[in-house]
Amino acid sequence: MKTMEIRLKVNGESKQWSIAPGDLLLDVLRREGYFGVKRGCERGECGACTVLVNDKAINSCVMFAAQAEGCEVITIEGLARGDELDPVQEAFLDHGAVQCGYCTPGMILNAKALLTRCPHPTEEQVRDLLAGNYCRCTGYRKPVEAVLAAAQAGDRRNKAKKSTRSAGATRP
């Protein structure tokens, strides 16, 4: 089988991989152990395979791995700093936005990309964005709340971590 070499950065680490020209980025990332990239539809419809490529959220099931040559790729594995979770990850836990967790990496990365370019989005902006991440478990209210909360928490990133009990999710 014909192979080619690609060089890219994944979660800050330089990689040089041998791939087939037709390999999809989704398949290559999973093959290399980035299991947080999920296979949901392989047609660019569900968003479970979302990764960040040069800070832009893309569906890795409709991108050739070869197209990632020279790119900076961030997968869900690259979001936390050691044990310190990203505010979006924290918010997803505190707001009960995770159920089965299969769509979660894609949602979190998509939200992360949004918050990078738009630190204080409206609910409508968040819903527009998450429309690209199908979820069959949550009904989306809690993920939307989590992203909005993460936007607020973003500024307080370095403050003390929240307690393990939920702060913002109880309702009357």
Add this chain to the structure above:
Amino acid sequence: MNSERSIVGKNVRKVDGIKLVTGRPAFTDDIHIPGMLCGKILPSPHAHARIKRIDTRKAKALPGVHAVLTYKDVPRVPHTTAGQTWPEPSPYDTYLLDSKVRFVGDRVAAVAAESRAIAEEALRLIEVDYEILPAVLDMEHAMDRGAPVIHDEKDSKGIHDASRNLAAYILREIGSTEEGFRESELVIEREFRTQRQQHCPLEPHITISWLDSDNRLVIRSSTQVPYHARRQVAMILQIPVQRVHVIKPRIGGGFGGKQEMLLEDMCGALTLATRRPVKIEYTREEEFYMARSRHPQILRIKMGVKRDGTLMANEMTVLATTGAYGSHADTVQGNTGSKVLPIYRTPNMRFECHVVYTNTPVAGAFRGYGCPQGYFAQESVMDEIAHELGMDPIELRRKNMIRAGDLDQLSAELGEGKKGLPRLIRSCGLPQCLDRGAAAIDWESKRKVGPNGVRPLGERGSPLRRGVGMACSMQGSGIAGIDWASALLKMNEDGSFNLQVGASDVGTGADTVLAQIAAETLGVATDKIIVCSSDTDFTPFDVGAYASSTTIISGGAVKKAAEKVREQILSVASKMLDEPADNLTCRDNQVVTKCECRKSVTIADVALHAMYKEKLQIMDGASHFNTDSPPPFCAQFAEVEVDTETGRIRVLNLVTAVDLGLAINPMQAEGQAEGAVAQSLGYALSEEMMLDDSGRMVNPSFRDYKIFTAKDMPNITTILVETEEPLGPYGAKSIAEVPINAPAPAVANAIYHAIGVRFRKLPIRPEDVLRALREKAGLPHR
């Protein structure tokens, strides 16, 4: 009561949350096994055909192909794919591979190859000559004289009448509906139609199997029923149960679809044939038509009432299709009667149902389990009755609804494929659900409209019309007398505990809820509980995740096991503190005296003492079942906006008020309700598996099969109405299924309120609205 508890009733973070938000390998597919082959299944291109000749030589000769299996290569064992308690109430009408195929997507052959590309190429090289048989696609003609017989094989068992394509038949009557209709002053009879809905878990079905170093078959699978899968695989592959080890990792959503054993048997067969690890995963397209779906039904419902709204008779007659195989045929449809009709006190009830085979994709268990169909019909007619009587729809429900202390006799008549047990209602928060839900949607003011309750046209000049509607439902919490579970609890020397449960968390948060129950009972923090679930070698038996059973049944087992372990802890602490055990209690990771003397010892010290001084492993286990299935109750309210020019229906608000007993984890419980609402809105307005006239699904993708996204969702409000259920751990009942039942009728009733048109077929699409509006205005069809 609630305030005395420190763990249950609190929004504890998911115990598996961190690994999920950080993307650590947790799901079935998140492992690499050296030498693993890719398995693929050849789907039938025909709805009904006999395999005259099948030649696998070319496929086998392809480099990289390790096995090609046809019906000639595997044991012929009639079974059901329904993962139910043995003996299963579903007919044994399915074979691992057969010489006959019964729907487009049925299994013709399977291959295992070095790569997916090779496996797919091998499928193309399998030569099959089919004798194409006439197919039955329309359930209304399945029982016609002379209709092709779908299950003409001799060895299937448990089919009600194979010669008439009748998989199951149910008839139950309480009182006499004939009498009841005679006594009624208003009788309404209507027909409803519901569609095929697919579960659409974000993770399609996937199984990986291999032989371990003891030559045992290990099956790592996306299943809701690891123990049933183990039993079924052993039976189908004709190996002892002892040789099968099923592991359920994290699961990417199930919703009933993974209560079906669809890939475990085939994957295991390929592993046995190749002695290599094999993975089979459905593509999204395969998941749509090769997995399972909600049973489509045609329901006739006839209800009779007195002028004051008192229900006198309720008769439901259902025709349903189970597709090509009878998975859950009897029990889903039984539920359409037993969990729907009894929500209202009616002296005379009759439920009759024919479940027929057709050459269509197979139906199976799906969250709600027959109730969404039944409630769509019943709650729509209730709305119509209220309208005819000039009563508020809420009042009509309030007048007739079942209440605490009532005995539901229909449940006794309609068990799981046999007589069941009468259901005593010990807790019922439906009245509060109605009150609080109505307040949340602002029912009073939004229903204040023109005569007959029909909203006069909306804003002058605007094509938009708004309306509100509501509907009620109930479900069960486990299958009475059948579902059971067990738990083991073992203390470690640092005061942590291993909780081993067969219960299957499929994304529902079960592991967290069970950890909370254990922690509460032991008086320790939730993070002291290490949950190990769903591994047939390392966890004790549990029927699995279905029938809204995990919290009440598995939770009941966990509580019992924890109580036994707590006793052992107190006994050791009693010696350490020199205090009688009955003066001791566990809380905040300590054993403390109940009296004023305030002596205490940490749980960790008790553990260390027990292990190294007493030479005692503190551990115990328990089993649990209930002889009754306490229903959770739900009232749901929808506000819609209909565009009379485009037919577009927008749901603006959806309120769910649900009595779930005590909410062990309110945040998770809300999530369950909200996810159910999203699925139900799709059921109401957009989702349908469409088949062409050859039985092939024409829309097997997320682009063409529309599920609700974040942008489509209305503003949703969830109100947890807590009651104390005596049969549940800490008063809990269930939450997973009940909120999926009533959104569709609530939306249909709201549409009626908005535009004065009743829709009795799901989904309700813009074109249906336009057609109906033209008809109403006396305009010809376009």
